Amino acid sequence: MQGDRFDLAVVGAGLNGSLLALAAGEAGLDTVLVDRVPLRSLTEAGFDGRTTAIAYTSQRLFAALDIWPEVADKAEPILDIRISDAGHDGRPSPLFLHFDHREAASETDGGGAAPMGWIVENRFLRAALLRRLVSCPHVELVAPDEVVETKRDPSRAELVLKSGRQLTARLVASAEGRFGAMREEAGIGARAWSYDQIAIVLVARHERPHRGVAQEKFLPGGPFAILPMRDSESGEHRSSIVWSEGADLARRLLELDAPRFQAEFQRRFGDYLGKVEPVGPRWWYPLGLVHAERYVDTRLVLVGDAAHGIHPIAGQGYNLGVRDIAALVEVLVESKRLGLDVGAADTLERYAQWRRADNFAMVAATDLLNRLFSNDIKPIRLARDIGLAAVHRVPPLRRFFVRHAMGLVGDLPKLIRGERP
Numbered sequence: 259m260q261g262d263r264f265d266l267a268v269v270g271a272g273l274n275g276s277l278l279a280l281a282a283g284e285a286g287l288d289t290v291l292v293d294r295v296p297l298r299s300l301t302e303a304g305f306d307g308r309t310t311a312i313a314y315t316s317q318r319l320f321a322a323l324d325i326w327p328e329v330a331d332k333a334e335p336i337l338d339i340r341i342s343d344a345g346h347d348g349r350p351s352p353l354f355l356h357f358d359h360r361e362a363a364s365e366t367d368g369g370g371a372a373p374m375g376w377i378v379e380n381r382f383l384r385a386a387l388l389r390r391l392v393s394c395p396h397v398e399l400v401a402p403d404e405v406v407e408t409k410r411d412p413s414r415a416e417l418v419l420k421s422g423r424q425l426t427a428r429l430v431a432s433a434e435g436r437f438g439a440m441r442e443e444a445g446i447g448a449r450a451w452s453y454d455q456i457a458i459v460l461v462a463r464h465e466r467p468h469r470g471v472a473q474e475k476f477l478p479g480g481p482f483a484i485l486p487m488r489d490s491e492s493g494e495h496r497s498s499i500v501w502s503e504g505a506d507l508a509r510r511l512l513e514l515d516a517p518r519f520q521a522e523f524q525r526r527f528g529d530y531l532g533k534v535e536p537v538g539p540r541w542w543y544p545l546g547l548v549h550a551e552r553y554v555d556t557r558l559v560l561v562g563d564a565a566h567g568i569h570p571i572a573g574q575g576y577n578l579g580v581r582d583i584a585a586l587v588e589v590l591v592e593s594k595r596l597g598l599d600v601g602a603a604d605t606l607e608r609y610a611q612w613r614r615a616d617n618f619a620m621v622a623a624t625d626l627l628n629r630l631f632s633n634d635i636k637p638i639r640l641a642r643d644i645g646l647a648a649v650h651r652v653p654p655l656r657r658f659f660v661r662h663a664m665g666l667v668g669d670l671p672k673l674i675r676g677e678r679p
């Protein structure tokens with residue numbers, strides 16, 4: 259088969275696929291990025307109403323790839339995180355857990371008290387990635403088009419697109435998201451289940467400033483996260499809300515008229531920031547877990563949600579993908595520099611080994627947290643409140659969690675340390 263030849267073909271231009279294509283292209287790997295959706299439409303305000311908590315170490319990667327300057331003025335630092343448990347009335351328990359960004363100061367660049375992370379609207383991240391991709395000489399963008407057939411053998415991979423175009427690459431990366439077809443086609447199984455929860459996502463404006471504090475309230479239906487956003491251009495104080503509820507109730511809430519929705523929302527949000535009110539559309543995302551049994555197959559690698567889709571309870575799903583990308587690009591670049599085949603099985607196995615433990619730990623932790631907190635069973639509630647308060651009182655334990663939230667744990671790839679591979 260004749261076709262265009264690349265080192266890497268990335269399928270899926272979501273936050274992970276776009277970042278992978280850019281990081282690979284910047285490192286000199288000839289890369290093609292395919293998505294079935296026109297890329298400009300991915301950046302429109304109506305496409306994705308979410309914000310993403312970019313962890314401290316993910317930000318270092320964004321800076322190393324010169325993406326950060328494109329979003330820095332739209333990113334709000336997360337200085338502290340306050341976690342509390344609350345019953346059906348939305349009133350928090352007096353036992354709580356508070357994380358302060360200064361806890362991990364000794365491990366950040368320059369030893370200063372860096373933020374734990376930043377909240378950025380997804381549309382701004384997508385637009386910044388696209389701007390950098392169009393100017394990267396090693397990346398070709400193919401969209402809208404769709405992979406309809408993949409043929410992989412020990413010497414190469416071939417992709418047949420809906421348009422009829424054929425691409426040949428040494429390696430295919432599936433960044434197709436949690437319902438990616440390639441994982442299944444490759445016979446890679448997955449642990450997968452639904453949480454029977456839906457995340458309602460919206461922006462709220464409030465009277466008082468949030469002062470960089472992210473709040474997570476564990477309500478019986480699921481976590482209610484209040485994430486600090488930049489003030490609007492007109493100076494309104496704003497937060498991004500990720501409100502997880504049982505699926506049936508969430509569907510009913512989404513259909514409520516504005517005054518009744520406001521009442522339900524206010525009851526959960528509370529009044530600590532004064533008068534509060536949802537603005538703009540209500541978005542919704544069904545929640546579940548998917549974790550692939552393997553991340554690699556012959557000339558195929560899974561990254562981001564195609565490998566592991568988790569509950570947003572800790573705001574870490576994309577951060578795992580960012581670390582996948584940093585590790586994958588590092589092993590591919592080393593292989594190319596040595597004149598080796600970037601799609602060879604041992605190169606891919608190094609990636610899989612590198613990423614397995616970190617991903618597995620976060621998949622398990624988020625699953626456990628959601629099960630432990632999304633209920634109102636009295637003895638469990640008491641035990642978890644005592645647990646929160648205990649962690650709050652033990653500085654080394656608090657530091658342990660802060661370091662994980664910032665991504666400062668484990669064998670960090672170069673990009674995650676802020677260096678180019």
Ligand SMILES: Cc1cc2nc3c(=O)[nH]c(=O)nc-3n(C[C@H](O)[C@H](O)[C@H](O)COP(=O)(O)OP(=O)(O)OC[C@H]3O[C@@H](n4cnc5c(N)ncnc54)[C@H](O)[C@@H]3O)c2cc1C
Nearest residue numbers: 270272273274293294311405435562563573574575576577
């Ligand atoms: C409510 C919510 C809040 C979240 N908050 C956070 C947070 O604060 N911090 C954090 O780190 N993470 C967060 N996450 C997780 C994060 O949003 C995801 O991990 C991330 O968006 C997944 O991106 P992706 O590129 O892997 O997949 P996707 O966004 O699903 O992109 C897949 C792309 O592949 C394309 N595609 C698929 N198949 C094909 C094909 N055959 N041919 C061509 N194109 C194809 C699709 O069109 C799509 O554009 C949150 C998730 C949710 C649901």
